[in-house]
Amino acid sequence: xxxxxxxxxxxxxxxxxxxxxxxxxxxxxxxxxxxxxxxxxxxxxxxxxxxxxxxxxxxxxxxxxxxxxxxxxxxxxxxxxxxxxxxxxxxxxxxxxxxxxxxxxxxxxxxxxxxxxxxxxxxxxxxxxxxxxxxxxxxxxxxxxxxxxxxxxxxxxxxxxxxxxxxxxxxxxxxxxxxxxxxxxxxxxxxxxxxxxxxxxxxxxxxxxxxxxxxxxxxxxxxxxxxxxxxxxxxxxxxxxxxxxxxxxxxxxxxxxxxxxxxxxxxxxxxxxxxxxxxxxxxxxxxxxxxxxxxxxxxxxxxxxxxxxxxxxxxxxxxxxxxxxxxxxxxxxxxxxxxxxxxxxxxxxxxxxxxxxxxxxxxxxxxxxxxxxxxxxxxxxxxxxxxxxxxxxxxxxxxxxxxxxxxxxxxxxxxxxxxxxxxxxxxxxxxxxxxxxx
Ligand SMILES: Cc1cc2nc3c(=O)[nH]c(=O)nc-3n(C[C@H](O)[C@H](O)[C@H](O)COP(=O)(O)OP(=O)(O)OC[C@H]3O[C@@H](n4cnc5c(N)ncnc54)[C@H](O)[C@@H]3O)c2cc1C
Numbered sequence: 523x524x525x526x527x528x529x530x531x532x533x534x535x536x537x538x539x540x541x542x543x544x545x546x547x548x549x550x551x552x553x554x555x556x557x558x559x560x561x562x563x564x565x566x567x568x569x570x571x572x573x574x575x576x577x578x579x580x581x582x583x584x585x586x587x588x589x590x591x592x593x594x595x596x597x598x599x600x601x602x603x604x605x606x607x608x609x610x611x612x613x614x615x616x617x618x619x620x621x622x623x624x625x626x627x628x629x630x631x632x633x634x635x636x637x638x639x640x641x642x643x644x645x646x647x648x649x650x651x652x653x654x655x656x657x658x659x660x661x662x663x664x665x666x667x668x669x670x671x672x673x674x675x676x677x678x679x680x681x682x683x684x685x686x687x688x689x690x691x692x693x694x695x696x697x698x699x700x701x702x703x704x705x706x707x708x709x710x711x712x713x714x715x716x717x718x719x720x721x722x723x724x725x726x727x728x729x730x731x732x733x734x735x736x737x738x739x740x741x742x743x744x745x746x747x748x749x750x751x752x753x754x755x756x757x758x759x760x761x762x763x764x765x766x767x768x769x770x771x772x773x774x775x776x777x778x779x780x781x782x783x784x785x786x787x788x789x790x791x792x793x794x795x796x797x798x799x800x801x802x803x804x805x806x807x808x809x810x811x812x813x814x815x816x817x818x819x820x821x822x823x824x825x826x827x828x829x830x831x832x833x834x835x836x837x838x839x840x841x842x843x844x845x846x847x848x849x850x851x852x853x854x855x856x857x858x859x860x861x862x863x864x865x866x867x868x869x870x871x872x873x874x875x876x877x878x879x880x881x882x883x884x885x886x887x888x889x890x891x892x893x894x895x896x897x898x899x900x901x902x903x904x905x906x907x908x909x910x911x912x913x914x915x916x917x918x919x920x921x922x923x924x925x926x927x928x929x930x931x932x933x934x935x936x937x938x939x940x941x942x943x944x945x946x947x948x949x950x951x952x953x954x955x956x957x958x959x960x
Pocket of ligand 1: 572573574575576577578579595596597598601607608609612624686687688689715716718719720721722739743825843844845846855856857858859860861
């Protein structure tokens, strides 16, 4: 029999949650909801997810769909989506479709990315429409808040517990226990650390810490009603840094300015002046953004870039997902997409191996992801900022070849065969269900 925290009580669909009575979240008895994924599986795993970012919410969605008993613990008082917009590439959009997330009308579907030097020389135009045709899903810039709202749709509110700061994960004979900062704890068969860059769960499995790459992003969303091309994103590269302007739906534009950074970095009192001094004159659109921004718009920035060494990522019934497993620089805009791919593979693993062989399923998931995510992380870590002479040869390569190379890279690192099989079986299940209704 398991040791039980004497001062605690509570039961969540089989996932035990123990807490001090009288604490701010002492009541953990909830009625089951008929929403996403209730009661569709004969052997149900009790799964605890630490962290309610894109990774934590997506894996909760997938595992609830598959009939598991899932609870997400988030340290913040509410599920939050800070920091502008994200690019959801075809690989991520495909997984969102598998998870039943309705992305219709969300953000802005992009048709191209134009890459220029800081002196205005055109280096390449990536054809995102061609990429979408080949990979079967669009490339979309979507405000983080919109993405989270769409992903949270149909997840019963009681599955996400906010204000729970996980401080330790302890292995037990038949599962693992997550301990929280206020002295409470929860037990499950599996613990998934989706707690981001400085993950507590990652520390617990002994995986190495992330290292700074020496760069950072100042970024956010701005309204530009006069934006001429609402489907075309721009990246501009110079010797001292790079910048991007990516339409994110309506008049919103995601902007970023990447500059060097070090741990002894001292934030300037007026960062907008520093940003302007580096990027003014790079293009008319950049100048418009710089004119519109104030120091207040830079309040959440900068976001230093980190990269995890990708070694082992789990231990016993504990595994990692998303940034907790593989933080990478945002250069390829793949972090959230990679968290979605983790979700696809982990759900597949737990379904394929069955609940009786959970540890094999977790190790298979980690191994299957490691090779692909290592390749993506390596490319994302290549230095972007360069002088004109280094960049010029890129202009010799045709746009078709640039597009083909990126599309092939994404295709080969996104578990295409597994993804197609999942889409096919979902389609077959939906067809069977609609036949049964006739
Ligand atoms: C500047 C910048 C731009 C980016 N642009 C893109 C892009 O365009 N496209 C893209 O795909 N990716 C992008 N990324 C990467 C992307 O943001 C991340 O990869 C993604 O958000 C990771 O999601 P996650 O759920 O793994 O982690 P997070 O989003 O970090 O979520 C972790 C959650 O865990 C919670 N948590 C942490 N510790 C604990 C604890 N001890 N107990 C309980 N809860 C805890 C946190 O509060 C948080 O809610 C960008 C990143 C940066 C920095």
